[in-house]
Amino acid sequence: MxxxxxxxxxxxxxxxxxxxxxxxxxxxxxxxxxxxxxxxxxxxxxxxxxxxxxxxGVGVDVELISAINVNNTTFIERNFTANEIAYCSKAPSPVSSFAGTWSAKEAVFKSLEVESKGAGASLKDIEILRDSNER
Incomplete structure (x- = not known):
């Protein structure tokens, strides 16, 4: 464990x-x-x-910022909602924002303890929301 x-x-x-x-x-x-x-x-x-x-019930995920290819539009559109794409794209460091959002999605997925479908699993069904301070 x-x-x-x-x-x-x-x-x-x-x-x-x-x-x-x-x-x-x-x-x-x-x-x-x-x-x-x-x-x-x-x-x-x-x-x-x-x-x-x-x-x-606890999900933990840490991702290298460099591991997220923001130039791969298929990956971005398949795994991020329109709201997440808009938020991350306007961030001072979009790649950092996408990496953080990806990590949050992975942590939620792990905490749900559902069967993984590997690379075929889309994380678009999980949306990471920000509070009024955009955190």
Whole structure:
């Protein structure tokens, strides 16, 4: 279960080339993970574990900003609502806004504990709303 609660958890290959989770995180290797990423991972892990002792109903997702290709209109239109596209597009950093919205959608999806359809699952059915301060 810890691998699901640690956004920086990694697997490695054993001698038979099987992927195994070894409770080793890349958090300790500062050349790969910034201090702020380590702190974020720590906060998210504590948040997920604090939910009545289990992760049930808690979704956590962290995404690299660079992983969101805002130039891929098919991806954007398939996964974001018109309101989200308008909001993210007018943000000072659209790619950051899309990445944050994507992470929020993924966290909601995880918290619902529904069966994933992999790359075929559209997240357009989940809409991230902002408060009056646009947060």
């Amino acid at each position: 810890d691998v699901y609660l640690d956004p920086l958890a990694r697997v490695s290959s054993d001698k038979q080339n099987n992927l195994v989770f070894t409770n080793k995180s890349i958090q300790a290797d500062a050349k790969f993970v910034t201090k702020s990423a380590q702190e974020t991972a720590s906060v998210l892990t504590k948040l997920a574990k604090s939910a009545d002792g289990s992760s049930k």
